[in-house]
Amino acid sequence: MIDRIETTAEHAEAAAMPRAHEVHADPGRPGIETAANKLCNAPAEDKSAARWAYERLILYIRNFEETLDEAHEVAMGFAGSDAGTIRIEGMGYFDPDIVTFYGQDRMGMRTQLVQHVSQLSVMLRALPKQVEEAPPTRIGFRLAQDLEGE
Template sequence: MDNDIATSAEAHEADALPRRYDALPDGEQEDRPDHVTAKPAKQKSPAEWAYERLILYIQNFEETLDSEHEVAMGFAGGEAGVLRIEGMGFFDPDIVTFYGRDPVGGKTQLIQHVSQLSVLLRAMPKMVKEAKPNRIGFRLRQSLEKTTQDAPEA
């Protein structure tokens, strides 16, 4: 028999466990232990707040782009360069992750603590001239909304 009623200890434990959410580039999957995808906490972590607001910034930025450009992010300092954003995620309580490609198509991932978060959105020419531009802001927002709707109520 399936018991949906949690004891107070189970509820507190679920709130304390880290949560992680990733919207990865199309076709990619990542396995992770069950405890990493625990029930949602009552309060949003700094990582989740940053993730949700970044989605809005990306969507708004993409609305200003023509059909020949896609969103990418530049890095301050060092030789890291540019990442063409294909996916984004967070790992509670304080990590935000960006998935994508560098300008020559190499797979790239940036893992950043929210206290160090500084994102420079850039317009980059599409990699494939014939294809429609990749607009990830809308896809990320849909994924977030679906996850929020599917989340079990505490």
């Protein structure tokens, strides 16, 4: 049922705005939609492919972290490559089309992955914290805070 008729300008603006939708078996699981509405409030065409990929990855990382307990931190695996898994310590982009990930691999070696957005395919993973007594590192919160501060 249609509640109201949009003007051509309203329709074009709504079509340009990013949308996200998810359904989970657990209705209490945090969804990406609320976060997407907060951080991705500019039309997609106003952003480079790198910036757009960067912002959406932040949303997914932050949302994933909300499901973790105090014993785990977020890590990222790279699908379709032998790069393995890195504990995420930082992330960035270089317009128009490069996304960069900083962290450590499973052996504790410093790792940086520079990837073209057309090759982007990642898997978020929960890894045990490195230091048992320390609070878990939540990079998603810092990344989102940086985005909101721009």
